[in-house]
Amino acid sequence: MDAILFFLFAAIAVISAINVVVQRHPISSALSLVGVMGSLAVLYLLLGAEFIAAAQMIVYAGAIMVLFVFVIMLLNTGAEKSSRKGRILTVVAMPLLVIFLGLVSYVIQRGFPDSPLVKFGEFTGGGPKDVGMALFTRYLLPFEVTSVLILIAIIGAVVLARKEMD
């Protein structure tokens, strides 16, 4: 059952990811990206990380992507037109893609020669409590540093938006 669900949602994730690039219309691409996020959330759930799965849906699919879609709708951008260079690039890109995939699999093979397979249902520390405990005790410093980083980014965004208005 776990394996079937895994392959189903892994397949959906990969197909949606390819669809993000292939689709000409920005809205279609954005929604494919939502599909990727959703299937990733299911994979997190299968691995026992409920909190991360819910956060993934709320933050990425429910907030960030809605903002993307909102901006696309506001600008009302149409479908992209393909340029003539496209065909030559496809011919060149295919062997490069094969080489890239080969490199990635080589690195994985070398880096993690015989790491154990992930088993579904083994990991149970993914509830809100466990995540909270980990964040506020063991990983407190990285957590706080990230918060400050986000705060700086927010202030930067506000400052930049102000300048535009004047």
Next chain:
Amino acid sequence: MNPDLTSILGNFYVLTLIKLALVAFVLLTALAYLQWIERKVIAHIQLRVGPTRVGPHGLLQPLADTIKLLTKEDLIPAHVNKFFYMLAPMMAVFFALSAIAVIPFGPKINIFGIETYMQLTDLNIGLLYLLALSGMGVYGIALAGWSSNNKYSLIGGLRSSAQMISYELPLALSIASPLLLAGSLSLREIAESQAGFMLGFIPRWSIFQMPAPQIIAFVLFMIAGFAETNRVPFDLPEAENELVAGFHTEYSSMKFASFFMAEYANMVTLCSVATLLFLGGWHPLVPPPAAGFIPPLLLWAAGAMLIFHGLQPARKWDKYTMPAFGAVFLLAGFAFLIPVLQPVLQPLFWFVSKVGILLFFFIWVRATLPRFRYDQLMRFAWAVMFPVSVVHLFATALLVALLK
């Protein structure tokens, strides 16, 4: 019951399927009748009578409406983006209806030796699941507005997404403070943490619970909820005097109905969550011995009133329909006295009546308040709701940390 049947019914999948069928049937019927109730209540507030033609007191109106919507021509305008135009109502209704899966209606019950919870499934992230679904619900409306390829629809969709993103913030923050009291994200555990009474008569519901009564959070939650469900006074996405019908202008037949269904389902979910988080879920208002008598007495009073009206008929059919409904209410009152049914009916009564009162409030507000202007709506979200909910969350956290 013989042990064979008990073991079959006790099987997880069989039991879940039965519960699923029951909940789906009740929910869909309730959604259809909510429309009838809304029309009747608004009509009476505005000194009209509302639907009366189909069935006694218009009671078969929802059925007639459903048949009408199902058999109407399903028009697809030529200029729409077909794929997303079809997808949008499906998304809206799917995310709205799947929320019911985590809502508990009552405690653990024991029917004929089968133990089960009055809930489809209990997630330890139940509340986050609901927040995620409400976040995803935006797509249905936004896409409907965009794919219709119509400026009114587009403006409706844009308004809706901006509004829902903005109000999700105070909604989530006002949810967070009762969580500090309950200490869990599972809706069942949240409701169970509110059992019991303080000083013997004040229920330990979150809105009363010491050390931090959540009345402000409850008000914030309800206001944000009105905005999340696109209801009056925040129904700008479908403001009919500016935008024709907003995001569902181009929709007809069952697709139009699915947006309506999604709106009502969201309302039911929201009221259930408010009940579970703030009003103690299925826990009664008064301590146990008295709590058992309230449901039958209320139902008998309603039944007696209906029979009284039947004896002095104001309209032609009242002398038949009123006593008939009165008899149903009287029988329902007696059902509460049967010991086997009591553990099921009692919690259900309290839960449903609390949700019902909140739904009535939604309808009441719709008949009372005018619509906000768009800039007022956004300013209210960011300049009033957001700071108040943040300060309230901090105050609750301080009180809980110091006194609990």
